[in-house]
Each structure stands twice: as C-alpha cells, then as structure tokens.
Amino acid sequence: MKKDKTTIRAKREGYKARSVYKLFAINNKYRLIKKGDRVLDLGCWPGSWLQACLRFKAFVVGVDLRKTEIDGAETIIGDVTEGSVLEKIESYGEFDVVISDMAPNTSGRLDLDTLRSYKLSARAFVIAERVLKKNGNFLVKVFQSRYTDDLYSTVRKKFSFAKIYKPQTSKKRSKEIYIVACGYKG
Ligand SMILES: C[S@@+](CC[C@H](N)C(=O)[O-])C[C@H]1O[C@@H](n2cnc3c(N)ncnc32)[C@H](O)[C@@H]1O
16 A cells, blocks of 8 residues: 555654654644653554653553553553553553543444444543543544544543544544543542
8 A cells, every 4th residue: 555645754753653743733732741741642552652752751651452662661561441451550650641542443334433432432531530630631532423422521521621633644534533631620
C-alpha cells in the first residue's frame, strides 16, 4: 500500500506512527500535558504518543496488548479490561493526565466496530476515574456512532471543560473523534 505524506513525515522525524501529530495538535490547542506531568497512555503501541509525552518532558506509563519499547517510558503489557492490569496501573499512583488512543481490531462491520470502540473508550473513562488527580485532564478516542453522545455527556459532567475534537491528520474515511476533557472534578 502507498504510504501517505503524514506517515512518511513521521518516519523521517523518528516517530513510531503518524498518530503522533494528532497528539501534538491536540496538545497545542488544549495544553493537556505539561512539563513534569504524570501521564497514563492507554493503547500505547507502537509508541508514538509515548514519544510525544517524553518530548513534553512528562513521566509516562503506557499500556497495550502488545509489547512496546520506548526508552524513557514505563510500559505494561496487558488488556485494560482486566482487573489485574488495572491493579498494575494503580500501583503507579495518581496521574495528572490519562490519554487513550485505543482502537479495536476492525471487522469491517460498522455496528460491531463502533460498539467495540465505545466499550474501550468507556473502559478508559473508568480507569481515568480511578487514577486521575483532581483537576487532571483526559483524552479519549472513539469511533463516532450513536453511542458517542452518551459517552460525551457522561465525561462532560465530571470535568470543568469538554470538547469533541476531529484531527485534521485523521484519514479521510476515518470515523474517529477525540473527547478532550480538562479539570477533573473528582
Ligand atoms: C491506534 S493504536 C495506538 C497508537 C499509539 N497511540 C501510537 O501513537 O503509537 C491502538 C492500540 O490500542 C490497543 N488496544 C486495543 N484494545 C486494547 C485493550 N483491551 N487493552 C490494551 N490495549 C488495547 C491495540 O493493541 C493498539 O496497539
């Protein structure tokens, strides 16, 4: 398959994936992650968001089903839906920011894929509620669907500010959006 411009740029600049530019754009706009923050990155493989967090001079812990190796980042291999993985996450203490770029393996059936994506993003929110500091920030990817409004309004109630963000670098046919939420009320 022909590589698109953003993928080529990521490779040239030493990033593991094109998705790094989405986090840069979101962080430029909303200042979610600041120097010295403790960040939890859910669905971190191949590691471009971990690389971005290190550039922001944050301490970052990543979790993924797949092994991810980025110098300077802590990683946990596992399924975030499992209690034992949540325990490992909690052993790191509280976080200033929780970010999730998790995506299910797509089946090509839109209804099934959007439901799986919703379940992962809802799980990310459950984890965020367990580990976020008061006034912390949350970012979560979800495939747009009839479930999105529900998730958005649930998240919004718990933060001082929330917004839906559609990155410009998303592939044209992509249904992904991000919920950006700042100022966790605890
Ligand atoms: C789009 S990729 C993340 C890309 C990453 N943000 C980066 O920039 O390098 C989505 C990841 O979510 C992970 N994932 C999906 N379901 C998961 C689960 N239940 N637990 C942990 N990770 C999961 C996948 O293994 C995949 O690596």
